[in-house]
Amino acid sequence: MLGLGALASHEATAATLPWLSPDLPDGTRAEAHLVQTPEKQPLIQLSDRPPNLETPIQAFRTDITPNDQFFVRYHLAGVPDMKAMEGWKLRVDGDAAERSVTYTQQDLNDLPQTEVIAVCQCSGNRRGLCEPHVPGVEWGYGAMGCASWHGPRLRDVLTRAGIKPEAVEIWINGADHPVLDATPAFHKSLPLSKALADETIVATSMNGSPLPLWNGYPVRLVVPGWTSTYWMKHLTNITVSAKPIDNFWMKKAYRVPAGMFPVSKSFPTQEDSATWPITEITVNSVIATPIAGEEVERSGFTVRGVAWDRGHGILRVEISLDGGKSWQDALLDRDLSPYAFRAFRLDTGPLPRGTVELRARATSISRETQSDVWKTNPAGYHNNVPQRLTVKVV
Amino acid sequence: MTMRIARLLLLACCVTMPAMAQRVPLAAGPGKDVVEGGCSTCHSLSYIPMNSRFISPDTWKAEVTKMRAAFGAPIDDDAANEIIAYLVANYGASPK
Numbered sequence: 001m002l003g004l005g006a007l008a009s010h011e012a013t014a015a016t017l018p019w020l021s022p023d024l025p026d027g028t029r030a031e032a033h034l035v036q037t038p039e040k041q042p043l044i045q046l047s048d049r050p051p052n053l054e055t056p057i058q059a060f061r062t063d064i065t066p067n068d069q070f071f072v073r074y075h076l077a078g079v080p081d082m083k084a085m086e087g088w089k090l091r092v093d094g095d096a097a098e099r100s101v102t103y104t105q106q107d108l109n110d111l112p113q114t115e116v117i118a119v120c121q122c123s124g125n126r127r128g129l130c131e132p133h134v135p136g137v138e139w140g141y142g143a144m145g146c147a148s149w150h151g152p153r154l155r156d157v158l159t160r161a162g163i164k165p166e167a168v169e170i171w172i173n174g175a176d177h178p179v180l181d182a183t184p185a186f187h188k189s190l191p192l193s194k195a196l197a198d199e200t201i202v203a204t205s206m207n208g209s210p211l212p213l214w215n216g217y218p219v220r221l222v223v224p225g226w227t228s229t230y231w232m233k234h235l236t237n238i239t240v241s242a243k244p245i246d247n248f249w250m251k252k253a254y255r256v257p258a259g260m261f262p263v264s265k266s267f268p269t270q271e272d273s274a275t276w277p278i279t280e281i282t283v284n285s286v287i288a289t290p291i292a293g294e295e296v297e298r299s300g301f302t303v304r305g306v307a308w309d310r311g312h313g314i315l316r317v318e319i320s321l322d323g324g325k326s327w328q329d330a331l332l333d334r335d336l337s338p339y340a341f342r343a344f345r346l347d348t349g350p351l352p353r354g355t356v357e358l359r360a361r362a363t364s365i366s367r368e369t370q371s372d373v374w375k376t377n378p379a380g381y382h383n384n385v386p387q388r389l390t391v392k393v394v
Numbered sequence: 395m396t397m398r399i400a401r402l403l404l405l406a407c408c409v410t411m412p413a414m415a416q417r418v419p420l421a422a423g424p425g426k427d428v429v430e431g432g433c434s435t436c437h438s439l440s441y442i443p444m445n446s447r448f449i450s451p452d453t454w455k456a457e458v459t460k461m462r463a464a465f466g467a468p469i470d471d472d473a474a475n476e477i478i479a480y481l482v483a484n485y486g487a488s489p490k
Contacts, residue, residue: 027446027485049438077436133448135457137441179436182466248464 017044019057019291021140021389024128028138039212041068046137050074051214055142060288061304063333063341064117065145067207072214073122073143073228075186078177080234081213085175088218090157090202094171094240098162105218108204111152116199118224118339119146119308120231123254123278127380134380141286141387146308146341149203149222155196158240163192166242168269170195172221175234184248188230189241190223191267194279199224199311199339202235224339225264225311226279227381229254244269254278256377262368264310280310283370284384285317285344285362292389296356300348301391303330306341307362314342315365321348323357324386330360338365351393359386425480432469432477433461446485454481 020029028046035045035053043053053072059065090108093100121144128138137143158170169189178185194200203211203222211217216233223230229249244250255275263280270277285307290296307314313335318327333343344360363369370384420426420439433439449457455478461467462474469477 025444025446025448027443031440031444046444047438047440135445135449135453138444178465180466180468182468183436184464252464 018293020044021129021292023131024140025133025138028128032140037072037214039068039214040070040072043069043071044140044142046139050077050079052137053214054139055145057141057286057288057291059142059145060286060306060341061343063146063306063336063343064207065147065341067147067209067212067215070120070145070147070206070212070215071122071143073137074176074214074233076176076178076183078179079214080175082217085213085218085234088175088234088236090219090235090238092157092161092238092240094161094167094238096164096167096242097158097240098164101161103157105204108152108157108202108219111156113150114153114201115148115150116201116222116224116339117146117148117337118199118222119144119281119341120222120228121145121281121308123227123229123381124379126383129385130374130376130380130383134378136380146306146336147206148208149201149206150208151202151204151219151222153198154200154202154221155198157202158195158238161240163240164242167192167240169241169244171237171239171241171245172230172232172235173237173239174216174220174232175236186249187245187247188232188249189245189270190230191265191269193265194223194226194230194267197265224337225281227254227281229278250277253379254381255379256381260375260377261382262310262366278381281308282382282384283307283309283314283362283364283368285360285370285387287319287358287360287387287389290358290389290391293391295392295394296351298351298353298393300350303346303348303358303360304343305360306343307360308339308341309362309364309366309368311338312364312366312368313338315363315367317342317344318361318363319346320359320361321351321356323388324359327361353393355390356393357388357390359388361386421484423480423484425476425483428473428476429480432467432473436461436465436467442481442485448487449481449485450487451478451482454478454486457481 034042046052055071059069090103125143171189221232287305317330330344330346
């Protein structure tokens, strides 16, 4: 990782992070810096209150993102500490539940266990690269990661409480909270179809270890294929409801123009004629090595990165070495899961001296491919325009 | 090459080490105190320079309105106007 570990508790400014994309706003490039926080290697800090930390692009050379490099995203500054999580319990109830049930961690461990390897990606990943720029947390490429998540299915957690026929949504709430009482708490909901799906789990571990605090310790919801706004951290309450949730975080935030992006499962109770809630991830890829501005040998070099989509799996990844004029297929590495990163690589062979503009373009098994131009939407979501980066052949 | 970047990082890191708390202090100007008092109740001020300089006057106004209306920021009209004027002057899109 470019000796990032050696930075330890030190910091480096944007001027010294040459791999930060030049397409980010200048103000973001000046503000972003590496910070060492508990349980983490140095990550790119965009804000400290609440913590918003991005994974450096070099981490995406591999299809599993280590816990200590996994990005951190909070909306509200009331972030619980480990002490606040002592004696943690999960309560399931609601007007469309037959009964209320309270789970301890041990209770969750006693349910049938499953594992899913899935990408957790912020809806606003790459917002900072949107053209024109959109206000918000100005993420570059690293508001995402892929981990192996372990725990019971949400379906099994819900079944013990009993789901009445009138249930339409599962409301979810975590232990993080706003600073002011007047601020809407971060509560979200899922349609019954996704809540009961095989892949949706209540994760008690991440890559074989307890979740880092800032990734949702002790338990977070894992909703493979959907953006991480639904992956509730520090999950404390689940409400089985006969009516749609009505709050800022579902009705105003996290929405995209109706029908703009492909989905397999609809969310009918939260759709209106103009906008839908953001749900399924768009097909995308990232080149993790070489990095922008790097000098590479003219004898050739290896392009590595990962591609992912909303759960169909990756069909192909193409690489261009001439700014998008011609493309060649990269080799795909192991297929961990349709929801996981698919690592790819391409050996370039010898190249003439000079500047080379690299691009990567992924296509999913459902034949969706990355968009040449960002599909403009007000909140800066689903930016899957092929990454461009320039290296110098010497 | 990788080593070269690593050395550059380490060197720069040592040079910039003392700057720990706030990376980029907010620009001096009328309204700065109101911005610091009003906005930092709920979030670090880094959100402001991070979002520069590409936001139009209308959009800065909408952002401040969102903080008040949607998030309940206890900012009155006069303070809001000062905050908007400061953000537009110091962190707004450059006039075309």
